[in-house]
Amino acid sequence: MAQAANQVSAVGRRRHRRVGDELAAWLFLAPAAIVFAVVIVYPMFYSIYLSLFEWDGVAPVKQWVGLGNYIELFTDNRVFWIALKNTVFWGVLSLFVPTGIGLALALLLNQKFAGSSFYRSVFYFPAILSMSVVGLIWGWMYHPTLGLINQALDGLGLEALKWNWLSDPRISLTAVFVAATWHNVGLPMLLFLAGLQSIPQETLEAARIDGANRWQRFWYVTLPQLRETTMVVIAITAINSLKVYDIVFVMTYGGPANRTQVLGTWMYFLTYNANRVGLGTAIAVVLFCLTLIFAIPYTRHMARK
Amino acid sequence: MSFATEIGGGQRKPVRLAAFYAGLTLFAALWTVPLLVLVFTALKSAKEFAETGTFAVPESLE
Numbered sequence: 001m002a003q004a005a006n007q008v009s010a011v012g013r014r015r016h017r018r019v020g021d022e023l024a025a026w027l028f029l030a031p032a033a034i035v036f037a038v039v040i041v042y043p044m045f046y047s048i049y050l051s052l053f054e055w056d057g058v059a060p061v062k063q064w065v066g067l068g069n070y071i072e073l074f075t076d077n078r079v080f081w082i083a084l085k086n087t088v089f090w091g092v093l094s095l096f097v098p099t100g101i102g103l104a105l106a107l108l109l110n111q112k113f114a115g116s117s118f119y120r121s122v123f124y125f126p127a128i129l130s131m132s133v134v135g136l137i138w139g140w141m142y143h144p145t146l147g148l149i150n151q152a153l154d155g156l157g158l159e160a161l162k163w164n165w166l167s168d169p170r171i172s173l174t175a176v177f178v179a180a181t182w183h184n185v186g187l188p189m190l191l192f193l194a195g196l197q198s199i200p201q202e203t204l205e206a207a208r209i210d211g212a213n214r215w216q217r218f219w220y221v222t223l224p225q226l227r228e229t230t231m232v233v234i235a236i237t238a239i240n241s242l243k244v245y246d247i248v249f250v251m252t253y254g255g256p257a258n259r260t261q262v263l264g265t266w267m268y269f270l271t272y273n274a275n276r277v278g279l280g281t282a283i284a285v286v287l288f289c290l291t292l293i294f295a296i297p298y299t300r301h302m303a304r305k
Numbered sequence: 306m307s308f309a310t311e312i313g314g315g316q317r318k319p320v321r322l323a324a325f326y327a328g329l330t331l332f333a334a335l336w337t338v339p340l341l342v343l344v345f346t347a348l349k350s351a352k353e354f355a356e357t358g359t360f361a362v363p364e365s366l367e
Contacts, residue, residue, distance in 0.1 A: 108329065113322075122333045125340070137339045140346055148342055148359045182339060 044288070051282040056275040069282040079258045080283065083266040086173055087242060087290075090262060094241035098181045099233055102188025103226075107218070109189075110196045120193070127186025135250030138179035142166050142251075166252050169259040176251050176260060180244070188233045195229030196222070235298035242291050263287045 051069055053062035073080045109120050126134065141148045142165035150162045165175040199222060207221045223230075245264030248254065254261040254269060261269075263283055271280030346354065348363040357364075 113325070119329060119333055123336060126336075133343075134339075137343045137346075141339060141342055146355055146359075148338070151358060182336075 047281045047284050047288075051278055051285050053278045055277045057271070057277040058275070062278075065278065069278045070286075072279065073282055073286070077279075079261055079266055082258055083261040083263045083283075084286075086261060087244070087263045087287075089173065090177060090244055091238055091241040093177055094180075094184065094237050095234060097177075098184040099188050099237055101181070101185045102190075102233070103192050105185065105189045106192035106196055107222075110193060120189075123189055124186040126183045127190075129183065131180070131183060131246040132250050134179055134183045135176075135247045138175075138182070139166065139251050142175055142179075167256050169256050172252055172256060173260045176248055179251065180247050183247075184237070184240070188237065191229055191233050192226065195226045199225045231298075231301065235294055235301075238294040239291055239298075242287060242294075263290075 050062075052064065052066055054065045054068070055062040105123050109116055109123070129137075140146075144150060144162075144164045144167070147165070149165065153159065153162050163171050163175075166172050203221050203225070204217055207217045212220065243264060244262050245268065248260055248262055248265050249268070252260040254265045258266075263286065267280045267283040267287065270276045270283065342359060345359055345363075348366065349357070353364060
């Protein structure tokens with residue numbers, strides 16, 4: 001009888017301790033959770049709420065339009081489609097160009113040679129600049145008469161290749177993308193370098209002994225072992241490319257004739273220049289949904305790890 | 306412990322190494338051109354920039 005009472009008491013104590021531990025965990029989590037809720041969750045839901053109204057951002061009364069803003073965006077807003085197309089173009093190119101250059105540089109700089117740290121720093125350096133600064137620098141370089149690029153083409157006798165880089169609708173978005181690539185190569189390079197240094201040298205050695213050439217060693221040994229790193233790089237690149245805003249704003253202001261608008265800039269112009277807060281936040285919601293396509297698998301993968 | 310491989314698979318051939326360094330240095334130099342533009346732009350007035358081009362040394366540092 002006494003033994004049974006002791007057992008019941010021990011179980012009670014354990015349960016009590018577990019509840020206490022859980023409570024302590026929630027209490028420790030609470031400050032961060034409150035900040036997260038106020039700074040992230042609330043504005044997110046408020047944006048969704050605002051996207052259902054016609055509002056100029058100042059008037060005391062908002063006019064309920066339901067899904068009207070979304071219908072207007074998808075059926076009656078030509079620039080939205082240009083911005084969406086440009087954002088997709090930017091995203092797809094971002095998955096291949098900066099990532100590819102970053103991987104190539106990482107492979108190159110992963111070799112043992114004097115000065116490798118110096119070269120790594122040189123190629124990483126643009127990544128520490130803000131996108132606005134990068135936009136200003138490249139804006140100067142693209143200047144039609146004073147810019148370095150057209151001056152260099154002149155000097156090389158390649159006048160035929162001269163463009164009005166930022167004011168010609170056929171080339172402006174690509175020109176901005178090149179500037180962004182210069183900035184965006186650093187992070188993938190760094191991540192791939194870290195990934196490459198975690199590959200056991202024995203596997204490459206074994207492949208070499210088996211007669212694999214350089215390309216085969218890369219394709220069949222190195223690349224499969226970089227799978228995790230590649231996933232992280234692709235997810236980060238895709239999410240960042242959907243958020244593109246500052247460099248376009250600084251370099252072209254969405255022009256010429258809205259041809260370089262991306263969802264981020266068009267959202268800004270609608271919200272703050274046209275005072276269409278509802279329509280602007282509707283774009284924010286569309287952008288949020290697009291981001292989820294990449295963010296959910298990435299977050300799940302990281303959580304599982 | 307480093308897992309990095311050596312250029313040329315262990316036996317460095319001087320010509321190959323020189324070509325490697327030349328290529329890498331050229332690419333690195335091109336990569337840093339925008340930074341030089343940033344520095345030169347910061348040191349010159351717009352007028353001087355227009356008259357002397359990007360890489361001319363600034364006439365004065367005021």
